[in-house]
Amino acid sequence: MPHSEATINRGPAAAAENRRAILAAARTVFAERGYHAPLSAVAKAAGVGQGVLYRHFPTRLQLAFAVFDEHWAAYEALAEDPEPSAFGRLWRLVVDRTIENVAFVEMVLDARRTETEYDGAERMRALIGPPLERAVAAGLVDPALTVDDVMLAQQMVYGVVVCSPDPAGLRERVARALSTGGLLPPLT
Template sequence: MGAEPTPEKPAVPVKPLRADAARNRAKVLVAAREVFAERGTGASTEEVARRAGVGIGTVFRHFPTKESLLEAVLGEILAGFAEQARLRTESPDPGGAFFDFFQLVVGESATKNAVSAELTGAGIDLHASGDEVRQELRGALGVLLARAQEAGAVRADVGLGEVMALLAGTSQATGNLDVLMRGRVLDVVFDGLRGHSS
């Protein structure tokens, strides 16, 4: 007679963070975004802890390494972009929604670019670590583009891949420009994207 099958062990549920721990994690992420935006990604985790009003041990409890903190910050930035894109998908002005979102991303990309560069330098595969949120962002941007094209506000021969490349390139190129020069660059890019009815 064969051996009795061993019953499978029940999966250990992932315990959700306690309310105070979740609040502390959120405070650390907000502080990290502010500190890295103001002082660059070379700023220390001690500075982040001070800004968040928590001990350094609290930071390390949630983010054991500087890279894990940077990854979480990048994830928050991308999730914020995806949410902003989704909010604009029902706008009564599809062209305005598309160009407004493009401008938003370019204007807020300096910290994202710095964090991405730091993580890439540390050998972290950014596409593997944030693939889900990137897909959400891509999907929402695709809706914005399609609606803007249907309204005649964006030329019909532009694909999502081209828009993503323009968005990434413009964000990278204008990161250190003042607001006036960034606006002029965006005007040129937008002129190239506009449809016949704009």
């Protein structure tokens, strides 16, 4: 009988590698199928069993928080940029991420419903405020624009994205919806 190579269980030694694989797979699965995609699809794409996935991330929300931490890091970096143009770059990034990965907004909505201590909206407001003030002071945006306006506009982007039956031309529809108010900088 020929000898077959058995898969060796690396146990705890594989934990960091498994975690990275799960996060990469979740990023892809959430982007393609949305926040409510089956976690079994994430585990399969990562090449791990569901038990391994749940050992690292006991809940969907914990997995999503870990996946979308990179979004927050990018937002925070732009918010800290002292240049008045940082607000425009931050706004474009928020819009792009909403279009490309509606699962991020779905995660925020789920967290708002289920996690009483979740502060995502306040965190976003705090990020937007300082760069918006710098942009207003530099004359780059309409002085009437408020953080509440920006938050409302982001909600409009989400609405356009989830209500669009065809992804073709989605960016153009978002740009058109946002241009109707005239307060926000163009997305070009």
